[in-house]
Amino acid sequence: MVSALKQPRSPAAAETDLNLEDALQLLRQAGYADPLQGNSVTAAGLQKIIDALCELSLRDTLTGLANTRHFMATLDQEVDRVSRSGEVALLLLIDIDRFKSINDTYGHPAGDQALRAVAQSLTKNVRPMDTAARHGGDEFAVILPNCRPSAGHAIAERICKHVAQTPIVLADGTTLRLTTSIGGAHISPWRKLSSKELLKNADQELYRAKAQGRNQVAMDTAAAIPVSSDEKQQLFSRFGQDKE
Amino acid sequence: MNSADAKARILAITSGKGGVGKTFVAANLAAALAKRGRRVLVLDADLGLANLDIILNLYPKATLHDVLTGKCSIEEIMLAAPGGFWVLPAASGLVEYSRLTSDVQEDLRRIIDGLRQRYDYLLLDTGAGISDLVLYTASLAEEVLVVATPEPASLADAYATIKILALMQQRNALKLVFNQAGSEAEARKLADQLQQVVDRFVNAQVANPVKLEYLGQIPGDPAVRDAARKRQLLFVREPAAPASKAVAALAQVLDAPSGAGARRA
Numbered sequence: 001m002v003s004a005l006k007q008p009r010s011p012a013a014a015e016t017d018l019n020l021e022d023a024l025q026l027l028r029q030a031g032y033a034d035p036l037q038g039n040s041v042t043a044a045g046l047q048k049i050i051d052a053l054c055e056l057s058l059r060d061t062l063t064g065l066a067n068t069r070h071f072m073a074t075l076d077q078e079v080d081r082v083s084r085s086g087e088v089a090l091l092l093l094i095d096i097d098r099f100k101s102i103n104d105t106y107g108h109p110a111g112d113q114a115l116r117a118v119a120q121s122l123t124k125n126v127r128p129m130d131t132a133a134r135h136g137g138d139e140f141a142v143i144l145p146n147c148r149p150s151a152g153h154a155i156a157e158r159i160c161k162h163v164a165q166t167p168i169v170l171a172d173g174t175t176l177r178l179t180t181s182i183g184g185a186h187i188s189p190w191r192k193l194s195s196k197e198l199l200k201n202a203d204q205e206l207y208r209a210k211a212q213g214r215n216q217v218a219m220d221t222a223a224a225i226p227v228s229s230d231e232k233q234q235l236f237s238r239f240g241q242d243k244e
Numbered sequence: 245m246n247s248a249d250a251k252a253r254i255l256a257i258t259s260g261k262g263g264v265g266k267t268f269v270a271a272n273l274a275a276a277l278a279k280r281g282r283r284v285l286v287l288d289a290d291l292g293l294a295n296l297d298i299i300l301n302l303y304p305k306a307t308l309h310d311v312l313t314g315k316c317s318i319e320e321i322m323l324a325a326p327g328g329f330w331v332l333p334a335a336s337g338l339v340e341y342s343r344l345t346s347d348v349q350e351d352l353r354r355i356i357d358g359l360r361q362r363y364d365y366l367l368l369d370t371g372a373g374i375s376d377l378v379l380y381t382a383s384l385a386e387e388v389l390v391v392a393t394p395e396p397a398s399l400a401d402a403y404a405t406i407k408i409l410a411l412m413q414q415r416n417a418l419k420l421v422f423n424q425a426g427s428e429a430e431a432r433k434l435a436d437q438l439q440q441v442v443d444r445f446v447n448a449q450v451a452n453p454v455k456l457e458y459l460g461q462i463p464g465d466p467a468v469r470d471a472a473r474k475r476q477l478l479f480v481r482e483p484a485a486p487a488s489k490a491v492a493a494l495a496q497v498l499d500a501p502s503g504a505g506a507r508r509a
Binding site: 188230231232234 | 400404407433437438440444
């Protein structure tokens with residue numbers, strides 16, 4: 001921990017010297033290599049420290065994913081970008097099924113392990129340009145810029161499947177199978193929605209995925225309404241005999 | 245004729261598939277409605293690949309693109325079409341409109357709102373496909389007219405369009421016209437067929453079932469091609485041709501007193 005009780009510094013030292021010890025300790029704890037590498041402070045070294053701290057402030061401690069602050073800022077940016085670029089983007093909300101009972105039955109360390117496992121599944125299955133975030137307790141979110149509905153659906157299915165096929169082994173040797181429910185909302189330029197409305201839509205879809213039995217994906221219908229072969233078959237059913 | 249608060253009926257004309265005669269229907273229907281004494285404006289909503297001006301043999305010096313980029317006013321680009329209606333032409337060959345920006349959305353909405361008071365009908369001739377621009381244009385209209393031909397590909401695209409409009413815009417009434425139909429009987433049968441597929445696959449998942457309103461059909465007619473080649477409006481050039489008569493009948497159905505309010509519900 002960073003020492004809460006610091007030695008008061010003399011006014012003269014506060015004017016001229018930098019006290020970087022707390023910052024460097026924070027970074028060490030978070031697993032960063034020493035940005036100064038034992039050298040004295042230069043502007044470049046200081047910049048490295050600042051960059052690392054900024055990065056740290058946007059990350060979720062437990063999972064290493066983007067935290068809620070970073071997620072909300074990115075979502076706002078994406079909503080704005082979509083309205084300018086005309087591209088479709090996608091917001092996914094991912095929730096671990098029956099997470100509470102994992103916590104209750106196996107304890108919080110198991111819960112944490114589950115959260116980390118799902119975070120890894122997310123990282124493995126999204127594209128480099130996507131932003132995966134932990135958004136509250138056991139809920140995750142992914143923002144997928146420039147994402148066609150079919151591609152978005154495939155990515156969501158992939159995440160769902162990957163989690164279900166990756167059991168975790170707890171400290172006591174218990175094997176735990178996790179599943180997730182995923183709700184998706186499209187960010188499309190001609191349906192002007194705020195970040196808040198998008199989150200609400202994705203949340204509704206998430207609820208639908210849960211209600212339909214969990215371990216599945218539900219997406220809003222924006223721009224993704226395929227016509228099935230059954231429909232075509234019925235549509236053309238009388239064609240053969242009618243046309244001559 | 246019109247009460248003080250009367251506003252234009254806004255009708256989007258769309259098809260999914262290209263080349264089925266969407267613009268032909270828009271222009272000739274406009275002429276037929278004008279002949280019935282209606283004030284009609286057709287907006288070429290195919291902003292990047294327009295051809296309403298071409299079939300009407302108009303040479304616009306400025307288009308909606310100039311309005312959307314702030315270079316012209318609506319009045320400056322408005323053209324009188326043969327047939328007694330007005331046209332807002334669009335540009336051709338502009339890739340930028342394949343993406344719909346929020347600026348274009350707002351401008352289009354404002355343009356259409358501004359025109360409502362001055363006309364009885366605003367016809368929005370959309371582009372082919374089911375792009376965001378087409379869907380957005382449809383969302384600006386109270387009524388949507390889907391044009392199809394008896395070809396399977398056209399039927400499939402018309403169905404996809406109907407399904408998307410029903411699910412995304414919660415539309416429960418869509419108008420349907422068959423172009424180049426073999427016969428009235430064939431067109432009716434296809435309309436029934438579409439309704440049945442809609443009943444089974446779309447109406448099962450919407451709160452308000454979608455009802456297709458079959459307005460009529462325009463028979464295949466050699467006069468259509470002749471007029472097109474000469475870049476003349478069929479309804480003006482050959483008002484007695486079977487296709488012209490069919491268009492006049494469509495205008496009558498559309499313009500019938502019950503058509504305005506009752507059928508919109």
